[in-house]
Amino acid sequence: MKTTMKLLKERCREEGIELWELALKDELAIGDRSEEEIWDRLQRTLDVMRNSAKAALETEVRSVTGMTGGNAKSMHDYFLKGESILGEIPSIAMAMALSTSEINAAMGIIAAAPTAGSSGILPASLMTMAYKYHYSDEELKKALLVASAIGQVIFDNATFAGAEGGCQAETGSAAAMAAAAVVYLRGYDIDIQENAATAAILNILGLVCDPIGGMVEFPCNIRNANGVMNALASADMAMAHVKMVVSFDEAVDALKRVGDSLPERLRETGEGGIAVCPSALKLKAKYIDKED
Template sequence: MFNSMAEMVAQAAATNQSLHEVVLRAETAHSDLSRTELRRRMQRRLEVMRHSAEQGITEPVTSLSGISGGNAHRLWNWLQTNQPLTGPILSRSVARAMPVNEVNAGMGCIVATPTAGSAGILPGVLLTLQEAYGFSDDELVNALFTAAGIGTVIVHRAHVSGAAGGCQAETGSAAAMAAGAAVELLGGSPEQSAQAVAITLKNMLGLVCDPVAGLVEVPCVKRNAAGAAQCFVAVDLALAGVESVIPPDEVIDAMASIGRNMDSRFKETAQGGLAATPTGKKLIKLVWEQKS
């Protein structure tokens, strides 16, 4: 669809359209689906995102392995009677990002955005902005098309899987997609959305994928919380007019290069990082002995 952020932004500028409109028009042209059907399908994805986020905060969800779960519910309850240091929008976004991954670990239904391991960031950010600013579902669907376009560029130029590029490729890409979409949702320009993508990814370069026991749980759930935080930092900077010295596409290319050169122990093999700590090794034994 798009080979670069520069191409997306240039097309938006040339046609005086938003990024979501450019993406939607391109998808309509490249698929057999009508504009109405594409929006209907994206609305359905939004509904699944909302359900998975709500499921994990209204009641504790525990993974099948037992090594994660319940923290989103715990945080949400704490927020009802406490003033979080990060403020209401970021804290509630974090609280909505974590349960999606807990639901995933509990074999529930989620939307991979762009992967299961990073699926909480985009819904956590967008659903909280809807709550805070009163955006309609139609506006959130627009934001999801913007995020999809950004994800397409990242897939074309780099990776979105931890096995190929480390966690920078999973939670980094998800946070970048959310940042670009949030900027547009909040009235920013296509160029500002692209800058938010660059700033987010720059701040997450080199992040390794080190799942304890090889499961998408520890540290994945909490990294979605951190990804949401990185997203909001980039959104504020971009909307203020702060730009990345390194252009967005070059940042994506740098992530790809880092991923290619990253040691295999840090690319979803559970052989390095947190997975290789004494506690991580104990959990490997505990989890797989339970399953045998």
């Protein structure tokens, strides 16, 4: 049976438990791992996320192709100058999202949550919350379980793959998962968690996947930075009780329909959008095709 947000909410209320507890219960039911092993796996995942979110902040990291890199350090340096229009928290969040994206492009260790192309959003969201509010690892691991439950709904009813649904399916899904996790950390219930995830999908619906040369580098890198802003903004809107007139299940269904409607050239083929701009084609020729 496919997981839906409606079903998750019904089960939480019937059983008198929170969403993170339901996610843990389901993980125990479908696998052969003990609860201790699940918590250990969550800790390892969290450690990888923390490391990748910080690894490129002070040292410039270049991609394997050499085409991209250094953006995380640039953003972090800008944050340290105190010149950001948006301020401290958005700046550090974007820097950490860029960091994980660059570690991925450099073939470093990341947690694909839910994909490698969107891997900067959830770590940056969680590490930003830890930076601002000093949440413990135990609290952050519960937030990861909340994110996993939101991700399961998307996985069962739509897709995470840019090749199937465009970048909306990658960075949109990651932002939805992160937004719900942030709302959980701030002590809000499953209804507000749902609204945050819904807002994150609505904010990015229709975004194409158009990486230069088909490589997960540009514009993936900056879309991770925008993705964490989407997650945090969606969480704030939900916690401010901004109304969502559609449900998360409806938003996920829309994501699937929109993804199915995208032409193939706008689904990770590197044959449309930004990928075929003159500047992008020159970069592809130089760094990927290795032409003089």
